[in-house]
Amino acid sequence: MSLKGKAYIVGAYEHPTRYAPEKSVAQLHAEVAAGALKDAGLSKEDVDGYFCAGDAPGMGGFSMVDYLNLKVRHIDSTDTGGSSYLVHVKHAVQAIAAGKCDVALITLAGRPRSEGMATGTAPRTGNPAQPDLQWEYPYGPTVVNMYAMVAMRHMYEFGTTSAQLAWVKVAASYHAQHNPHALLRDVVSVSDVLNSPMVADPLHRLDCCVITDGGGALVVARPEIANSINRPRVKIIGTGEAIKGQMGGAIDLTYSAARVSGAAAFAEAGVKPADIKYASIYDSFTITVVMQLEDLGFCEKGEGGKFVADGNLISGVGKLPFNTDGGGLCNNHPANRGGMTKVIEAVRQLREEAHPAVQVKNCDLALAQGMGGQLATRHGSATLILERE
Amino acid sequence: MAERKIPAPTPTPETEPFWQAAREGRFLIRVCRTCERAHWYPRALCPFCFSENTEWREASGRGSIYTFSIMRRAKEPYAIAYVKLDEGPMMMTNIVDSAFENIAIDQQVELVFRETEDGPPVPVFRPVQA
Ligand SMILES: [Zn+2]
Numbered sequence: 180m181s182l183k184g185k186a187y188i189v190g191a192y193e194h195p196t197r198y199a200p201e202k203s204v205a206q207l208h209a210e211v212a213a214g215a216l217k218d219a220g221l222s223k224e225d226v227d228g229y230f231c232a233g234d235a236p237g238m239g240g241f242s243m244v245d246y247l248n249l250k251v252r253h254i255d256s257t258d259t260g261g262s263s264y265l266v267h268v269k270h271a272v273q274a275i276a277a278g279k280c281d282v283a284l285i286t287l288a289g290r291p292r293s294e295g296m297a298t299g300t301a302p303r304t305g306n307p308a309q310p311d312l313q314w315e316y317p318y319g320p321t322v323v324n325m326y327a328m329v330a331m332r333h334m335y336e337f338g339t340t341s342a343q344l345a346w347v348k349v350a351a352s353y354h355a356q357h358n359p360h361a362l363l364r365d366v367v368s369v370s371d372v373l374n375s376p377m378v379a380d381p382l383h384r385l386d387c388c389v390i391t392d393g394g395g396a397l398v399v400a401r402p403e404i405a406n407s408i409n410r411p412r413v414k415i416i417g418t419g420e421a422i423k424g425q426m427g428g429a430i431d432l433t434y435s436a437a438r439v440s441g442a443a444a445f446a447e448a449g450v451k452p453a454d455i456k457y458a459s460i461y462d463s464f465t466i467t468v469v470m471q472l473e474d475l476g477f478c479e480k481g482e483g484g485k486f487v488a489d490g491n492l493i494s495g496v497g498k499l500p501f502n503t504d505g506g507g508l509c510n511n512h513p514a515n516r517g518g519m520t521k522v523i524e525a526v527r528q529l530r531e532e533a534h535p536a537v538q539v540k541n542c543d544l545a546l547a548q549g550m551g552g553q554l555a556t557r558h559g560s561a562t563l564i565l566e567r568e
Numbered sequence: 569m570a571e572r573k574i575p576a577p578t579p580t581p582e583t584e585p586f587w588q589a590a591r592e593g594r595f596l597i598r599v600c601r602t603c604e605r606a607h608w609y610p611r612a613l614c615p616f617c618f619s620e621n622t623e624w625r626e627a628s629g630r631g632s633i634y635t636f637s638i639m640r641r642a643k644e645p646y647a648i649a650y651v652k653l654d655e656g657p658m659m660m661t662n663i664v665d666s667a668f669e670n671i672a673i674d675q676q677v678e679l680v681f682r683e684t685e686d687g688p689p690v691p692v693f694r695p696v697q698a
Contacts, residue, residue: 317684317690318660328648331635331636427616
């Protein structure tokens, strides 16, 4: 069954905070839930489906459903890292199409900045039962070096350069200067990126996303409810999700799971990359963007470095405006999970509610792309294609 | 510069023979007798054909670097890599006994065992001397 047009995004809210030591994680979830419902013109009583991932405190959705005092008949706590919230949108459309809920609430929140988390640079241990742990943890895998190894291979295979990767950050910074909530608002140059300290070769500090507190929420609803709300309607017309791992040791780091999730979303929507007016692309690192743009088909495999160079991602300048809120590289990466804010900025663009300096003209078709986990080991990808009605 | 201390791996019943062999200085990989493919990391069930007919075999300990990164932002910087074993599969590891600037993709490497903090030694690789 095609899910095309079976549900709409009717509410979207990004928490303005980037540093919240005075708030609890549950409180932040509640604040973004309230914000998204207010944005939709709906109330808590309208919610009958709840979606959250591993950032939500407590087991699955139990504690947050109880804290928010929701009465739900559908729950989903799928966790695919930073891409979870795009997966949740897809699953919400499925649940709505199947009659399992009418109004789905999706929340994300966390406080890694307050908690002083060395998100990218400290190896993270886990449950010893995790089958890969004993084969990897001793060697010091970190989030950043598990993307750096992909960048290193991309450079070797395709001749991609650090200066090309830097353009991703430069474009994000051009957008972030207009976002009063962005953590980093200074415009940076390619040489600023190249001169920033090396964290894990070939990724510099400015190739890496920010660490922020905060969160965001979405409300997905069936068409009848979307029609009754006095907001521009954002129809979900294409969805895809995929997981990629090490394939029994037959590792190939030249492509990501976005190849599968993107193809599924484009096929369902019946559109092609050239039709997309605005793209939110998961930007944990600059290489993450290059890899996904190739795998989604915005350019040929290996051409991503050339594609992003010379301002091609800057709104009003290049061919593919991306991350006009400043993205994870400059604006916000709440709870170390950037998928939620990708969807929110795509909704802003389709509603023409982005900052005027970065609003894409006649933005009637947008893509949101999420990536979770670690690109060099195991990761999840999710793709949404959204249309303004 | 001091070399980074390697935390101990945490063997499971499925992998204990590998770590016992490592203590004896032998490097094992898991090979499927049904489809004749070696895989990594080792599993009881073949990840290619789901056959239970898999066995430990001693591997050459030779391979080449597929990709790597130097983790600079660490107390003791270290080189992490994927090495493609001559037997086929690719494994995560560290590159040791080499200046960071001399490490390169496609470089031929050979296995050495490195002690861990309080567990069995782990396989790491060093450049093959020309
Ligand atoms: Zn087999």
